[in-house]
Amino acid sequence: MAVEERRRVAVLGAGLIGVDLADKITRTPTLELALIAGRDRDSLGMRRAAEMGLPTTAGGVHAVVEAGPFDVVFDATNADSHAEHWASLRPTGATLIDLTPTALGTVIVPGVKTHYPATHRHLNLVSCGGQASIPVLHAIAQRCTPTYIEVVSTGASASAGRATRLNLDQYIATTSAAIRTFTGTRDVKVMVNISPARPAPPFRVAMTVLADGIRPAPVRTNIAAAADAVRAYAPGFKVTALTVEPGRISAVVEVTASGGRLPRHAGSVDIINAAAVLLAEQSAAVSRRREPRP
Structure with a gap:
């Protein structure tokens, strides 16, 4: 039986997100x-990557282009640099998975959209808060029509790097x-808290939804199914509180990092990186199906 060829990938960025992703x-x-490409070879992330035995370069996106071609490149840098990175990588034919909150590219939330869009090579993962909240909110919106949504994300200060x-x-x-x-809700409010508490708290997202015509049982069933879908690739995802009453739904999810090198409180990093790896695996599967047989 022939061994399938693995897809060649690179990571742009050697911060907490980039190193865990690698x-x-x-x-x-x-x-x-x-390849894992940073800008400063003496940065903590680059040193850790080298200690892990990972292939590193301090040449940034230009080094990635020169070292290519790659099937997939992950951008784990910052939103201000992403447009330049896409402009550099687009001619190479690589699929670019964006972990920065740029709103560029095709927006993907694996907990909602489970199939890789084969025609798109520029994919955006919104944010860690978006990956944690949108599966639940989408599940709610399938059973009622929200008029107002409020989302408050709270993460540990130790998990929020410079780019974040x-x-x-x-x-x-x-x-x-x-x-x-x-x-489909126009009135949306999003807030972010970075907590210096000790011990560091887990990543927590609290959601409030105002809507008419709420039926508690179908809403609870949909939320449970959404949580199961997310746990398939981010096992530390859990709905910790849920209140469904006339006109109002309140839900809280927590995400803890499981396995790997991340501390448990770094669920924000874990969920978006898990989503990114899942997309890359789906990209590889799509590419294999489209390749001509010998």
Whole structure:
């Protein structure tokens, strides 16, 4: 039986997200991590990647282009740089999976859309808060018509790197827009808290939905199914509170990191990276189906 060729991938960015992403890639049988590209070889992330035995370069996106071609490139840098990265990588034919909150590319939430869109090569994962909240909100919107949605994400300060802090405005705008798209709700409010508490709290997303015509049993059934779908690739996802009453639904989810090198409180990193790896695996499966047989 022939061994299927693994898809060659690269990671742009050597922060907390990039290094954990690289670690996850090395543990999947369908992807081959060929490069992790940062900007500063002496940064903590680049040193950790090198200690893990990962192939590294300090050349950024230009080094990725030169080292290509790649089947998939993950952008784990910052929103301000992403447009330039796509412009550089688009001619190479790689699929670019964006983990920054840019609102560019095709928006994907695996907990809602489970099939890889074969015609798209520029994929956007919204934000960690979007990945945690949108499956639940979409499930609710299938059973009623929300008139107002409020989402409050709280993450540990230790899990929020420099790029995350710089991109908070884009995070809020991109998450709000994605929630509108997946629920059909115009009135959406998104807030973000970065908590310095010790011990570090788990990643937590609280959602409030105002709607008419709420039927508790179907809403609860849909939310449970959505949670199961997310846990298939992010096992630390859990609905910890749910109240369904006339005119109002309140739900809280928590995400803890499971396995790998992340501390348990870094669920925000774990869920978006798990979604990114899943998309890359689906991309590999689509590519294999489209390749001509010998």
